[in-house]
Amino acid sequence: MNAPLLSIDNVSVRYKLPGGGSLTAVNEVSLDVADSSVVGLVGESGCGKSTLARAVCGLEATSGGSIKFKGHEVRKLGMRRRPEELMRIQMVFQNPYASLNPRRTVGSQIADGLRANPQQTSWSVAGLLEEVELPSDVQQRFPHQFSGGQRQRIAIARAIASGPELLIGDEPIASLDASLQARVATLMRRLALEAGASLLFISHDLAVVRIIADEVAVMNKGVIVEHGTSQQVWEQPQEAYTKRLLAAIPAVDGLGTLPGEAAS
């Protein structure tokens, strides 16, 4: 039996609060991501999904459990360069306005990704820009000359350029217009799978996650409350929280139906 690409095993992340006490952001969570698959991690703000994503990248220290990527233990990033075996995990962030260095051309930033790619591929910055549906002659421009949606595509191009085996999207579509969200999410799925990578897609939007993820895990207050295939979670939710989440999604039916009330 193949070991999964990413194995999150009973992981907890605890923060010390100023003034005493601690906050458990992630509470003994276990989740696996298999090769060439798309896993959606869904939850509302404060549920711990972003913290978990950062821990997988080595940006947060874990307080318990272990995270293994292709058998290698993931530890917090120190002063040195990231260990080579963990470089195959890359992330696309939520805020398109802060993911690109404002003083460097977008071409040079995508090239950073290419330089980090261990395989001397035939990929080029121009080619990658085309992959993310941007004109290839914009390499010399600076980030402020692009819209939010375009900047996010550039960030995706940079991440893909490095040849990741696991691409993590931390709410990558949340800051985009609704009309772009499904499109960018689908783009991420396509590019990841075409490159032979898996995608861990974190979002609060179950409707979009459903169309791109093979399996979905629902997180609430640091714990995974439900886990199943997209279809199962969408059509036959088992847990009360999942049902509430689904009921709260506004329907686009033109009938003026108000979405379900939130529990106080």
Add this chain to the structure above:
Amino acid sequence: MTDILTQQTKRKRRISLPPAFRTPLAITGAALVLFWLLVMAFAPLIAPADPLAQAFERLQPPSAEHLFGTDQVGRDVLSRVIYGSRISLPLSIGLVLASMIVGGTLGAIAGYFGKAVDEIIMRLADLVFAFPTIILAMVITAALGPNLTNAVIAMLIVSWPAYARVTRSLVVSARQQEYVVAGRLLGAGAFTSLRRDVLPNVLSPVFVLAMLDVGTAILLLSGLSFLGLGAVPPTPDWGAMVAGGVEQFSSWWIAAFPGLAIFTVVMAFNFIGDSLRDSLDPHTQDAVQGRAM
């Protein structure tokens, strides 16, 4: 439904000198600085006399022969003011640059690495801040030996903390930015990340601070010279000249003209610094969130 490439009229996030210099104040400042730089460069050609030659009638008021009069030992004040620019200006500008580099580097390291390094550097800075600037500078100069070199060393010691503090806080907020994190994820080590991603984005405000600080540096050096701890007579340093002139209060021209020179340089750099800051402020506000329409 393709995205439209936005044509924004916002300025690029670099130090864009042309807009900064378009205000009348900045142009005045730049012109003054240029004037003094030329005076510095061509001093031997424009000074009517040897600044050290005690060759003339003492305590002569300004006249056709001596535009700025003569001082208490018979030297031409105009020549001394002209040659004084060769001491006061380069030293102050050099001091500011050195403080910016030393303080900025220490502050950046403190801000990026945090923890113990941060504590040590910031407590050292606090140590310096605990003393009144001029007193500390005086003490250090006196301890090292009152000459110009030691005065500059003393001034460097008292000036670096301000830059360190400003740089540190800018770096602390910049290092959280997603693009810095992305750089680390793509394999940049801490120092590369600091150099390539963080510093270029924090330099602008630090540079503005430096501009505004040149005036302070001149005044500090003048103050030390005034107290006899900097430029040793007969060196024509503006501060020393003001000191000497104060003793001869009725011969007002001995202190007034070097004082005026100090004033014009300080104002010039203040004008430029203010303009630069105003032109850079909208950038720092626009830095992260774009406003959706």
Add this chain to the structure above:
Amino acid sequence: MVDTQNRADRQGLSVRGLTVSIHGKPIIRGIDLDLVPGKITGLAGESGSGKSMTGLAMLGLLPDGSKTGGEILFDGRNLLECDEREYGKLRGARIAMVFQDPTASLHPMLTIGRQLTDHLRVHTGMSKRDAMAKALETLERVKVPDPATALKKYPHQFSGGQLQRVAIAVAIICEPEILIADEPTTALDVTVQAGVLRLLQQLCDELGIAVVLITHDLGVMSSLAERISVMRGGEIVEEGPRYEVLRRPQHTYTRSLVEALPNHEPFLEGAVESAESRPEVGS
């Protein structure tokens, strides 16, 4: 209740041929919009379409260097011809706005009680005690838990959803006739959003306010807005009842906006063809 008495006098707002350019660049190129008391009108569009600017234009809050044309008719006047002093009397009192981010639209250093009563007292000259009573009543209306304690708290002590309710309270406390809601729930979690949407619907019904809902989220539009105007590049490309606009769009852009959503309902007969599909003969 004061509200029902006022209802008969409430009036809407009409935008006719509004044009806005900023530093010479046209942002709004001539649009018409009608706000009717007791009804929620939706203004949908993507970033850069000019929808937020339309809301700001109604309040006279356009940035420096803006030039306007056309009319915004309210209470028999063209608001575009008002000066700052006249606008000062209208803003907050008769035309109010709710913004996307309550942490940015509320003053972080003043208590909720202060924020609610300050502008109420400026506009109505009420005494402090009466204003506080009204503030309490308004907080109850927006269903903020434990309103009496809430009055003494600061914005950072509230969760996102509760804070947006507070922001709505601040907007409606002077009983305005027009409410501009610019992405009011975009920053909120989906379960919290549901509650705020219900609240907006309720307030609109109870207070007879004319609401314009500006958002890119067609799901939110579908829940609240009775009529929807779709904006693109400074122009309104389609306008109509929500059922028609979302299920039987007549403009390809509207159709593409709806199609982009993963959970939209199927289109009905009579809808315009998709821009990318080939028109089939007889279909």
